[in-house]
Amino acid sequence: EAQVTQNPRYLITVTGKKLTVTCSQNMNHEYMSWYRQDPGLGLRQIYYSMNVEVTDKGDVPEGYKVSRKEKRNFPLILESPSPNQTSLYFCASSLSAGRADTQYFGPGTRLTVL
Amino acid sequence: QKEVEQDPGPLSVPEGAIVSLNCTYSNSAFQYFMWYRQYSRKGPELLMYTYSSGNKEDGRFTAQVDKSSKYISLFIRDSQPSDSATYLCARPHGSSNTGKLIFGQGTTLQVKP
Numbered sequence: 001e002a003q004v005t006q007n008p009r010y011l012i013t014v015t016g017k018k019l020t021v022t023c024s025q026n027m028n029h030e031y032m033s034w035y036r037q038d039p040g041l042g043l044r045q046i047y048y049s050m051n052v053e054v055t056d057k058g059d060v061p062e063g064y065k066v067s068r069k070e071k072r073n074f075p076l077i078l079e080s081p082s083p084n085q086t087s088l089y090f091c092a093s094s095l096s097a098g099r100a101d102t103q104y105f106g107p108g109t110r111l112t113v114l
Numbered sequence: 115q116k117e118v119e120q121d122p123g124p125l126s127v128p129e130g131a132i133v134s135l136n137c138t139y140s141n142s143a144f145q146y147f148m149w150y151r152q153y154s155r156k157g158p159e160l161l162m163y164t165y166s167s168g169n170k171e172d173g174r175f176t177a178q179v180d181k182s183s184k185y186i187s188l189f190i191r192d193s194q195p196s197d198s199a200t201y202l203c204a205r206p207h208g209s210s211n212t213g214k215l216i217f218g219q220g221t222t223l224q225v226k227p
Contacts, residue, residue: 004157031213033213033214040219041219042202042217042218042219042220043158043202043215043217045214045215048212048213048214050213056212058212058214059214090157090158092157094213096213097211097212097213098211098213100146100148100160100163100204100206100213100215101148101160101163103160103215104159104160105150105157105158105159106157107155107156107157108155108156108157
């Protein structure tokens with residue numbers, strides 16, 4: 001089954017404690033991205049990756065890091081989480097940047113930073 | 115002004131009703147639009163993908179674009195309780211091929227049996 005998986009699905013942590021949210025896709029997609037979803041603000045892109053070892057900032061990259069060492073994985077790293085990073089996070093992938101018609105979203109990770 | 119605007123609702127209709135969901139956009143320099151459906155506690159799933167003119171029909175769903183008024187609509191015929199979800203319109207970021215999508219806030223729809 002074609003899918004994007006994220007782990008963990010739910011996470012409660014404290015300010016400053018480094019964490020990683022994993023994302024994996026099994027569709028051999030080149031393009032992957034991370035979004036956060038907040039009430040009243042909708043979905044906003046954090047980082048994206050065109051392919052292995054190629055990443056770039058989206059609209060709200062501050063406080064986040066990513067890496068793309070393998071095609072299937074695109075982890076989101078919060079080096080020092082703060083309460084304003086409390087949000088619902090989605091990983092997405094598509095065949096390529098120009099193929100939004102092939103885009104799949106993961107199930108989401110609900111993060112609470114105390 | 116937000117680039118894509120949606121009335122967040124909630125919108126509540128009886129089963130079998132025709133539903134009209136709408137978005138307005140401010141930048142006309144792009145070629146296609148998407149509608150996503152998001153069930154509670156799930157990720158968005160692509161519902162329809164339509165180019166920036168005319169209508170596209172898929173079963174009970176019809177997507178319509180009016181470029182002159184910068185208006186995007188999604189119509190759902192014979193609505194079912196299983197259609198209860200948040201519907202998000204989106205368009206690609208226009209000026210560069212980053213793959214970024216610009217989303218509306220989403221409209222929450224409840225279809226009552």
